[in-house]
Amino acid sequence: MRLTKAEWQLMNALWQGHPATAREIQSRLPRETNWAYTTVKTMLSRLVTKGALSERKDGLAAMYSPLVSRRKARLSALRSMAEEVFDGSVGMLVHFLVEEENLSPSERKKLIDALKDEDKGGAK
Amino acid sequence: MRLTKAEWQLMNALWQGHPATAREIQSRLPRETNWAYTTVKTMLSRLVTKGALSERKDGLAAMYSPLVSRRKARLSALRSMAEEVFDGSVGMLVHFLVEEENLSPSERKKLIDALKDEDKGGAK
DNA sequence: GAATGCCTTCTACAAGTGTAATAGACTGCT
């Protein structure tokens, strides 16, 4: 499931709360994103076709819900990026980030803690 | 400079060593990528147009070189991803990765070391 | 019951991508 930038914007809006109407979604988009209502609808339909969203009729209007969790979508995006950009190595990706991005001391601390927490989180 | 998957493959091949001819580049592509020579050429031309590569005539044949460093391309890809997928927060991206991906103990160790190395690397 | 407003589906269209065939040039052999 490869999402484009525009699609991420829609999905992000959806994950914020669902089910939601096209109107609601439109209103949740980043301010810069000034899409006509029908543009939003077109995009949403395409996401439905792609299997990323479900569409349920509620009276006249359609209610949309994500069919993939944000977590899974994120994982899959990162995996693709590792694949294409970091010779398939997630480890290298992380390492690059840690080296290149200026993380704040508190962020560093949190990360170190997370890294030390070897086999805790059941959230696998 | 937004690169597509196919374009990353070309660029990766280029960064492996440059300048390089289209033939060389073609031979360095991942095995699964079975592009006709003219396909490679088309892509390369498009990358030249985009400003990602330079093309220099050497006799009949063209030699290509990257105009952006791999590092910069990677940074920019990660920034976009953070933007679109992690509410603009690189920190969140890293954290997500560290939590979700099973890094090997040795990778963890390397990362912790890198994180502790607060103000070392001049490679900023 | 005619106008207003909101929703839906259909259609459109330009730009970007993936993928390549074709045809024209030049090089080197025989």
Added chain:
DNA sequence: AGCAGTCTATTACACTTGTAGAAGGCATTC
């Protein structure tokens, strides 16, 4: 001189993406 091999540039074509207008259906309200 002519053929084989290699390059290049041009052209093509289907699919995807971004962006939206148009037209038709139902509800609300004068």
